[in-house]
Amino acid sequence: MFPSRLAALATALLFLAGPAAAEFRGHGGPVRALAILEDGAAAVSGSFDQSAILWDLRSGEARSVLRFHEGAVNAVLALPGGRFATAGEDGRIALWQPGGGQPLQVEEAHKGPIVGLALSPDGGRIASASWDGTARLTPLSGGPARVFEGHQGQVNAVAFMPDGRLVTAGYDATLRIWPAGEGAPAIRTLPTPLNALAVGPGGEIVAGGADGVLRLLSTEDQALTELDLQTGPILAISVAPGGGRAAVALLRGAVALVDLGTASTAARLVGPGLPVWSLAFSQDGAEILTGGSDRLVRRWNARTGEHIGPVVMMRPPELNAVAGSERGAEVFKACAACHTLTPDGGNRAGPTLHGVFGRRVASLPGYNFSPALKQLDIVWNAETISKLFEIGPARYTPGTKMPEQTVTAEDREALVRYLEKATR
Known part of the structure; x- marks a missing residue:
């Protein structure tokens, strides 16, 4: 019997053994990355809280909490032999053995944050996007x-074609398919910056970005099919192991289950309405794990889209700092992954925003700002915060680690009003 079938059988037996945990609690920040290990009995998650957690899928308990990276853990990856990899804001890739408290191996891979990992079809190489x-x-x-x-800006995702060629996606709105040997890549330019990428077992490429449109490229002629999910930016994509269906995570809190053959939405996973950052299918494709801004790992029936167990509506405390459902609080949901607002919230991937009005940029004690930010002459107030999101962090605060983003004038005004109250 092939190893993949053994893993699928082990997963099935695991879930038939009795009721399994529906939600995994342990992270102190949004769950940025997920992977199910080779045996199907454990999963690993990475978080903006700078930790990775190895979970027992049967009990929902944390087998170990791993604190190694200096910054958010943005990517995790299952490896052969039960091992796994983590990577993050510090530009390092760490290789782990379950049960070990320290990495087996560390690669000083990049000069900037790593945001994606992929394993080659032969299991011998790790691709990283930075x-x-x-x-x-x-x-x-x-x-x-x-x-x-070759990318002009951030590389946000990587995946492998079945024949071993590497595919990359970037903020420059290009998909690049690199030859196995030397040579220039084939480049496909799309209409929007790209955040997420996956490749199906038949070689079909699935990409998503800032405009909320899922784009499917066929294997042979690279014909483009588009599916407008109409729910804001796409943050993550995972294709079921057998192909045919993809799970697509969205900034506004839903997960779309997409039939790749018909390019249509088969079902939607509806949670507490907070951004979903990560996805992982079980080896048999029957279940999906999701991780989001509510700091939980949730499990879902991949065929029906139903949550396994009741959905607990958890909101980070910073989203309750201002009562009501004002527009500014809705806009801030995208920021809550990296920033807290309350006096006891502390720093995450980004510094706390408590007391930010009147504070000079890169001056908050206890946070490791980049040297480039420390040279800027900016004091945060209504005008400068609005300007940050009008022209984008890369132009207004060069050297920042913030994801590139712009906000409409109406939403900028609402966000500033909200922050003025919530950060006092």
Whole structure:
């Protein structure tokens, strides 16, 4: 019997053994990354709280909490032999063995945050995507890495074609398919910055970005099919192991289950309405794990879209700082992944915003700001915060780690009013 079938059988037996935990609690920040390990009995998650957690899928309990990275853990990856990898804001890739408190191996891979990992079809190489503008191919057995350059800005996602070619997606709105050997990539320019990428077992490419449109490229002629999900930016994509269906995570809190053959929405996973950052299918494709801004790992029936167990509506305390459902609080949901508002909220991937009005940029004690930010002459107030989201962080605060984003004039005004009250 093939290893993949053994893993699927183990997963099925695991879930038939009795009621399984429906929600996993342990992270102190949004759950940025998810992967189910080779045996199907455990999963690993990464969070903006700078930790990774190894979970027992049967009990829902944390087998171990791993604190190694200096910054948010943005990507995790299952590896052969039960191992796994984590990567994050510090530009490092760490390889782990379950039960170990320290990494087996550490790769100083990138000069900027790593936001995506993928495993080659032969199981021997890890691909990484970074905001330093490059992708990298690292052999697990050691030896020199291959660096892929060409994207104009952040590389946000990587995936492998079945034949071993690497696909990258970036903020420059391009998909690039790199040859196995030397040579220039095939480049496909799309209408929007790209955040997420997956490749199906038949070689179909699935990409999503800032405009909320899922784009499907066929294997042979790269014909483009579009599906407008109409719910804001796409944050993550996962294709079921057998193909045919993809799960698409959305900033506004839903997950769309998409039939790839018909390019239609088959079902929607409806949670507490907070951004969903990460997805992982079980090996048999029957279940989906999701991680979001409510700091929980949730499990869902992948065929019906139903939550396993009751949906608990958890909201981070910073979203309750101002009562009511005003527009500014809705806009801030996208910021809550990285920033807190309350005096005891502390720092996450970004500094706390408590007391931000009247504070000079990069001056908050206890947070590691980049040298470039410390050179800027900006004091945060209604005008400067609005300007940040009018022209985007990359132009207004060069050197920042913030994701690139702009906000409409109406939403900027609402956000500033909200922050003025919530950060006092």
